[in-house]
Amino acid sequence: MAIGISPADAYVNFVPGHEYVITYSVNSYRPFDFYTQGPFSEFTRIETIKHTDTSGTFKVFLTLPEEYEEPGQHRMYVAAMERQTPGAVNTIAAIRAFVEVDVPYPGYYATMDVHANNVNVGEPVVINVNVKNKGKLNITDAKLVLDITSDGRSVKEIRSEKMYIRTGDSYDFQTVIAGDELKPGVYGIVADLSYEGKSREETANFRVGTFDVAIVNYTKEMYNNSVNLFGIEVESLWNNRIDTVWMDLTIKNGSKSLSTVKTPPFDLVPWEKRKTSFYWNTEGIPVGEYTLETILHYDEGVKTENRKIYIVEPPIEEESTKLPVSTVVLLVIALLLVGFNAYFIMTHKKRKNKEAREAGMNASDNEKKKEEKK
Amino acid sequence: MGEDISNRALIAIVIFALVISLFSTGVYFLKFRGDTISGALVEQAVARINITTRASINFTINLVDWGSGYVNDTASFCQLNTEGLNNNLNCTNFSTVTEGLRIENDGNRNVELNVSSNNTAAQFLGGTSPAFQWKFSNNESDSCGSKGIGTNCVTNASAIQPQSYTSVSTTSNPAFVCPCFRANNPSDLLNLELQIRVPSDSYTGLRESTITAVATAI
Numbered sequence: 001m002a003i004g005i006s007p008a009d010a011y012v013n014f015v016p017g018h019e020y021v022i023t024y025s026v027n028s029y030r031p032f033d034f035y036t037q038g039p040f041s042e043f044t045r046i047e048t049i050k051h052t053d054t055s056g057t058f059k060v061f062l063t064l065p066e067e068y069e070e071p072g073q074h075r076m077y078v079a080a081m082e083r084q085t086p087g088a089v090n091t092i093a094a095i096r097a098f099v100e101v102d103v104p105y106p107g108y109y110a111t112m113d114v115h116a117n118n119v120n121v122g123e124p125v126v127i128n129v130n131v132k133n134k135g136k137l138n139i140t141d142a143k144l145v146l147d148i149t150s151d152g153r154s155v156k157e158i159r160s161e162k163m164y165i166r167t168g169d170s171y172d173f174q175t176v177i178a179g180d181e182l183k184p185g186v187y188g189i190v191a192d193l194s195y196e197g198k199s200r201e202e203t204a205n206f207r208v209g210t211f212d213v214a215i216v217n218y219t220k221e222m223y224n225n226s227v228n229l230f231g232i233e234v235e236s237l238w239n240n241r242i243d244t245v246w247m248d249l250t251i252k253n254g255s256k257s258l259s260t261v262k263t264p265p266f267d268l269v270p271w272e273k274r275k276t277s278f279y280w281n282t283e284g285i286p287v288g289e290y291t292l293e294t295i296l297h298y299d300e301g302v303k304t305e306n307r308k309i310y311i312v313e314p315p316i317e318e319e320s321t322k323l324p325v326s327t328v329v330l331l332v333i334a335l336l337l338v339g340f341n342a343y344f345i346m347t348h349k350k351r352k353n354k355e356a357r358e359a360g361m362n363a364s365d366n367e368k369k370k371e372e373k374k
Numbered sequence: 375m376g377e378d379i380s381n382r383a384l385i386a387i388v389i390f391a392l393v394i395s396l397f398s399t400g401v402y403f404l405k406f407r408g409d410t411i412s413g414a415l416v417e418q419a420v421a422r423i424n425i426t427t428r429a430s431i432n433f434t435i436n437l438v439d440w441g442s443g444y445v446n447d448t449a450s451f452c453q454l455n456t457e458g459l460n461n462n463l464n465c466t467n468f469s470t471v472t473e474g475l476r477i478e479n480d481g482n483r484n485v486e487l488n489v490s491s492n493n494t495a496a497q498f499l500g501g502t503s504p505a506f507q508w509k510f511s512n513n514e515s516d517s518c519g520s521k522g523i524g525t526n527c528v529t530n531a532s533a534i535q536p537q538s539y540t541s542v543s544t545t546s547n548p549a550f551v552c553p554c555f556r557a558n559n560p561s562d563l564l565n566l567e568l569q570i571r572v573p574s575d576s577y578t579g580l581r582e583s584t585i586t587a588v589a590t591a592i
Contacts, residue, residue: 002433004431005428006427006428009427010482020523079588090584091437091585092586093433093586094475096591
């Protein structure tokens, strides 16, 4: 039993006394009812264009009142529900679309969304700011200042023209930073909107990529003459996918190679951080400080980096002095069993002795009785 | 002879096909360079489509019927569910049901799902300690998730509730079953399993209950 309604959503601004008309189509396998419910439903009337057992077309007239006390977004539901039919455990399906009514705030009230896409070096950065006037009064002198920051320092400032935004309307501000203006890195945007003596601040980030993969972390210490779990984490600094990344890792003592491993290949999606782990046998490498040479291959790029790695003695296991909990528990159980057995044997022996003594006494009594009879 | 003719015909077809393909390749390259063969004007066309949002749900299985039967004299109740439970020691003649209700989101919009029953266990079955319970699960994995940003769903295996048999909720207080029921195939199907306990002193005759699923666009 299916029931569907279209459109599923509608968004309207609160304009006092204004009438919105939305046409809905409903499809159902069974006869159904069509109605509105929730906030603002009392301001609606429904005109049926067509209504059969399995489909319908309806016009919903939403005539907004002159005043509505609560500002913000309110959802009115436009619903269709199947009518009941008989059966042991039967079903009814109902579907609800919504009309979101955006009621303005008293006085001046603006909201703002800031967005910028990540790019690669040389590509222009497009920054979009959407300013919405959600207040009851028109905003006549809004100004926007965008501060582009890198490592907390301001690198560029962009100012908008004076903006006029009517109540319920929005203003889209777009600016482009040329591709040659920014070096690769992470940037912040601090958007400061000032309007009618008020202000609002929003932030966003974007990245400028370079065709590179960075090693962000790795295992710095391994035990000698052991098989160690070695991990190395890399991060793509490129705003496109990088195919076939792998590393040749060598522990070197000066220019002498002591041990080399090759990681399995993997791909990196834009800006992905990825950790790869594998086992590394350090047999024959004495304790000491060495160079870890990393030859990083990524797509058609390759780079070599040297870092420090320490081969250390494995910790001494103190098995003789410290018993694991499970061994202690086993020992206690064994002692209890021995104790129980000893107790059982002793009590059993005592009982046997007592029985023997009693049997002996009985025998001598009987003999005495026999002699008396004689 | 006949073989020769067919071979010749085949060669002719191949040559014809080669000529046609060379001709079309030439046309393609000329067009690619911006030249035109016919001299006709090249006009731009715009293909436009407006796909409207549609919220829709479908009970792909919409009826559970255990048929007719009774509780054995020796038993105090008979328990049945939609996962094949039919206690033969306690129940007589009831049908075994192996599939519960199935709800599919067949629209193009994620929805939140509330479900209610028009009857409690006492209203549906009556008698001493009756039970009318349900539980929900993903039939297709990840069909139900948590609500994400905007209209999106986020994977969350425990978002669907209740996952073990729980007394049904009534119309006045519907159960909030799934906060984000996905619209995308093949992750758009949920299970609704039912379980009842019929007491020996329950109502008799045909008993009916209605399960209502209300899906709201998010």
